[in-house]
Amino acid sequence: MSETLERVPIKVRRPDSWPDIPAHVPLNLVHELDYLDVNTLADPFAGTKDIYKDLPPVFFSPFTRPMMYKGLWVVTRYEDIREVYQNNDRYSNAGAANFQQLVGETFQSLPLSADPPEHGKYRLLLNPWFSPKAVSVLEPQMKAVINDLIDSFIDKGECDVAYDFGRIYPVKVFMDLMGFPFEKFEDFLQWEYAILHSFGNAEKIAWGVQGALDFLRGFIEEVRKTPNEKLGSGIVHGLIDGRPATEDEIIGTMFFLWVGGLDTVAATTSLMFRRMALDTALQQQLRDNPSLVPEAIEEFMRMQPLVNSTRLVKVDHEIRGVKIKKGDSIMCYNAAGNFDPEEFENPREFRLDRPANRHFTLAGGSHRCLGSHLARRELRLALSEFLRRVPPFRLKHDASMDVYPGLIAVPRLPITWS
Ligand code: HEM
Numbered sequence: 001m002s003e004t005l006e007r008v009p010i011k012v013r014r015p016d017s018w019p020d021i022p023a024h025v026p027l028n029l030v031h032e033l034d035y036l037d038v039n040t041l042a043d044p045f046a047g048t049k050d051i052y053k054d055l056p057p058v059f060f061s062p063f064t065r066p067m068m069y070k071g072l073w074v075v076t077r078y079e080d081i082r083e084v085y086q087n088n089d090r091y092s093n094a095g096a097a098n099f100q101q102l103v104g105e106t107f108q109s110l111p112l113s114a115d116p117p118e119h120g121k122y123r124l125l126l127n128p129w130f131s132p133k134a135v136s137v138l139e140p141q142m143k144a145v146i147n148d149l150i151d152s153f154i155d156k157g158e159c160d161v162a163y164d165f166g167r168i169y170p171v172k173v174f175m176d177l178m179g180f181p182f183e184k185f186e187d188f189l190q191w192e193y194a195i196l197h198s199f200g201n202a203e204k205i206a207w208g209v210q211g212a213l214d215f216l217r218g219f220i221e222e223v224r225k226t227p228n229e230k231l232g233s234g235i236v237h238g239l240i241d242g243r244p245a246t247e248d249e250i251i252g253t254m255f256f257l258w259v260g261g262l263d264t265v266a267a268t269t270s271l272m273f274r275r276m277a278l279d280t281a282l283q284q285q286l287r288d289n290p291s292l293v294p295e296a297i298e299e300f301m302r303m304q305p306l307v308n309s310t311r312l313v314k315v316d317h318e319i320r321g322v323k324i325k326k327g328d329s330i331m332c333y334n335a336a337g338n339f340d341p342e343e344f345e346n347p348r349e350f351r352l353d354r355p356a357n358r359h360f361t362l363a364g365g366s367h368r369c370l371g372s373h374l375a376r377r378e379l380r381l382a383l384s385e386f387l388r389r390v391p392p393f394r395l396k397h398d399a400s401m402d403v404y405p406g407l408i409a410v411p412r413l414p415i416t417w418s
Helices: 078-086 099-103 118-130 132-156 161-166 169-178 182-197 202-225 231-236 247-278 280-288 290-303 372-389
Strands: 058-065 069-075 158-160 310-313 317-319 322-324 329-332 393-395 414-417
Touching: 069 078, 069 310, 078 329, 099 202, 118 132, 118 231, 118 247, 118 372, 132 158, 132 161, 132 169, 132 372, 158 161, 161 169, 161 247, 161 372, 169 182, 169 231, 169 247, 169 372, 182 202, 182 247, 202 231, 202 247, 231 247, 247 280, 247 290, 247 372, 247 393, 280 290, 280 372, 290 372
Parallel strands: 069 329
Antiparallel strands: 058 069, 158 414, 310 329, 317 322, 393 414
16 A cells, blocks of 8 residues: 555544533433544544544444534444444434525435335435446446546547546536436536535535525426436336325435435545545556456445434433433544454555445445445446556556545546656
């Protein structure tokens, strides 16, 4: 591994007292996890390196998200995270990803915010569109998008692989899947960036949400009148539990697909290229062994968990002797669970021969990512085609490696090749 990927120590602050800590939370379990310092880290996930040494397995973070939670429990061990994902009797997803509240909307993000058994009804409508077979149908279009992008910069000997490639490719694939008009592409990117990367800036998030919703509502009206064979139309005309979907269900499903499907693959792609530009030995290994790309994608995903899912506690209970109360929020800290040495041998090492790579980057339990097959295929194709066509690349001199918090992403990554 190259030196630039060296890890830095975790930054944990624990003042003697915190404002607004619920009475049932012991103060010795309150810790601030300063993981927003991502820009200073060569490896953006290095912040959790010492988490098992420095922090209790279950702790309370005073981190606040307006309208979502005011402080929350954090579980960091693999087994505890799995339990939170899988135990629907204890943990609920009610109100999840409710960005739309900011503009006074009352619909829910679906299927994410529904709990079983209702949740299953929404998944039944969507699952066929995201099966491995359905994803294979999209493959020629994916390859065409990738190769058009590569054509646009291959002769220049350089590109901004985050901005010119990672940012664009998954969005085009998603727009095609949904049947969205391509001329809206730049607007989409701006709304989406405002929602997912304006950490703490409610006004900017609200602007992005409103732009996206105005577009989606117009789109829904159009496909209602003129159905087609794309997913967007499938949702508008789809049946949920044998009845037509309501207005709220349609916009809630479209909006969450939009939030979940646009940026996650883009961010993962850019982080993947960031690592390869820094770790040129790994890059060469994959060039020499293209058949290892699927294993590499799993390892990129394990080591780049973008999302840390949060759940609402439904009943009083204990985790490792810690009292958790109904109404508390709890976060599955995937950025720690994916590096649990009890589950992953030498967890900070990028290994192409991991026997079982059951990471949490696509979550777990009933809300396991709907787009997991699509995401994997997109990432595999992007990596294979890029390595097939673009010569060995490295970071451009003085290139910034800055990583954005929120949904962790690299906005710019200039690379060069001979
Ligand atoms: C590398 C890319 C991706 C990552 C890292 C990712 C991550 C996740 C995670 C962590 C969850 C669970 C959230 C929770 O339980 O709170 C999730 C759910 C979801 N994802 Fe993805 N995702 C990716 C790609 C996609 C794509 C491409 C789509 C669709 C086009 C998509 C659509 C969804 C949907 C609809 C859900 C909600 C599933 C449910 O509640 O049943 N995701 N994703």
